Amino acid sequence: MRNTFYRDTWVEVNLDAIKYNISHLRNRLHEKNKLIAVVKANAYGHGSLQVAKTALNAGADSLAVAFLDEAISLREKGVKAPILVLGASRARDVKVACEYKITLTVFQVEWLEEALCILEDNTYLPIHLKLDTGMGRIGFRTKEDIRKIEDLLCAQSRIKVEGVFTHFATADEKDTTYLDKQIARFRELLNGFSQLPEIIHCSNSAASLLHPELQYNAVRMGISMYGLTPSLEIENDLPYPLKEAFSLRSKIVQVKKLHKGDKVSYGATYEAEEEQWIATLPIGYADGWLRKLQGIEVLVDGMRVPIVGRICMDQCMVRLPYEMKTGTKVTLIGSQKHQSISVNEVATKLETINYEITCMISSRVPRVYLEDGEYMNVVNPLLD
Incomplete structure (x- = not known):
């Protein structure tokens, strides 16, 4: 295993959260x-x-x-x-x-x-x-x-x-x-x-x-x-809080200023109503980030910003509140600073269940594993 990847989109899997969830259920079972x-x-x-x-x-x-x-x-x-x-x-x-x-x-x-x-x-x-x-x-x-x-x-x-x-x-x-x-x-x-x-x-x-x-x-x-609830209906009835293990991250690869009337992405469905900053992320529907997620918010520097224009096969665009640097980390699922976007939030946007969300993020997105708070290893099927 090469233990690396060459794109700025990845999944983080927190193995400590999985341990936590298992240990709490284990404690509820008969010996x-x-x-x-x-x-x-x-x-x-x-x-x-x-x-x-x-x-x-x-x-x-x-x-x-x-x-x-x-x-x-x-x-x-x-x-x-x-x-x-x-x-x-x-x-x-x-x-x-x-x-x-x-x-x-x-x-x-x-x-x-x-x-x-x-x-x-x-x-x-x-x-x-x-x-x-x-x-x-x-x-x-x-x-x-x-x-x-x-x-x-x-x-x-x-x-x-x-x-x-x-x-x-x-x-x-x-x-x-x-x-x-x-x-x-x-x-x-x-x-x-x-x-x-x-x-x-x-x-x-x-x-x-x-x-x-x-x-x-x-x-x-x-x-x-x-760390995912079996259904939203019983979320408040669980005997202990669950910890989500799955996060989806990316980075800004380009930032540009749009002028009033400029358009974004296929079909030119999004038009800037004023001057605004647009960032491109290297993730799209071939990664499982479906076109229907157009309009959903992601986290950039701890702020919620919307995806604008149609999501492409390999890329999507977000509207920034101001100019940001290339390489700025983006969270599509997970926590960043004091904000978070749960798997359930994405599932609600797609009118489906949380099971489907984590399963649909394709194998071409590398998985990075965290244990004891440290990055441990990477699984990248495209290179392994």
């Missing part, structure tokens, strides 16, 4: 309960390897990803902790999962039948069963399915049901009506097992924060690990 750190989608845009290592050092017992490829990537980078694939894997790839010691999620009887035909007697695959209690995505829905699974697996040792779980659709809402129905359905399906698996988990970030009675013996920590 023997497991904490599963969810690092799918490149750790929600923060960087899967760095977050995985930090999470495990901070008290997480295992990791979870969405797809087998993500799990293999972590293994090949030296991560040895248990990894659960939460999403769909192909049955024909079970030998690969065994080779890398990865736990797969199973949600179809036919998948198990195919996998059993592929796996040899000297192989071993741990699995978690996904129960669909109302999310409507993947998962078994009936006790009959559970009985079929137990019948299939009872006389063999190649595949073992290590865990069982479900996912809540509305745990981040104050109205618990639908959540209560899912909880009841989960408990009903658990009663269909002749012997419960070792690991039982249903709590995502929202449920683990607001409903400690649903811990069972493991919880999955996703969005809250990154």
Whole structure:
């Protein structure tokens, strides 16, 4: 890894904030309960390897990803902790999962039948069963399915049901009506097992924060690990404040004075009404800073200034209150002096959720990691 980058736009990931968020949830869990750190989608845009290592050092017992490829990537980078694939894997790839010691999620009887035909007697695959209690995505829905699974697996040792779980659709809402129905359905399906698996988990970030009675013996920590609220609706009901780990920075690369009537960017949609200073930033929609963010404010020297004109593929422009120097630091997400722009503020502008914001900042934007208040290393996929 070259540990550098050659552009004036970057993401800062505060690993201390991730440690803080994990330690606070860890303190709320029963002593023997497991904490599963969810690092799918490149750790929600923060960087899967760095977050995985930090999470495990901070008290997480295992990791979870969405797809087998993500799990293999972590293994090949030296991560040895248990990894659960939460999403769909192909049955024909079970030998690969065994080779890398990865736990797969199973949600179809036919998948198990195919996998059993592929796996040899000297192989071993741990699995978690996904129960669909109302999310409507993947998962078994009936006790009959559970009985079929137990019948299939009872006389063999190649595949073992290590865990069982479900996912809540509305745990981040104050109205618990639908959540209560899912909880009841989960408990009903658990009663269909002749012997419960070792690991039982249903709590995502929202449920683990607001409903400690649903811990069972493991919880999955996703969005809250990154210091982001599962939803704005429950932000004021959290048991402790979360610390955002994600900041997006840039620098001014040019400053120019516009005169009345001068226009800015594609379509000439912005026109100066008087003399004003315009700065160019080297970030655009190819970096995930979408065109729809035209008009949003960023921080320059601790002041909020608006993006003017259409955001380009690689650049955008902001209106300054006065002339500033090239190289002046700009914060698009994060804190600067006494001001801050949260991920939620950007999400509100785009009429979406905070999950999407950190995930959409593309891999061509380098990630810089801070730990113990110091810059530690850089991940730049374009050069690594």
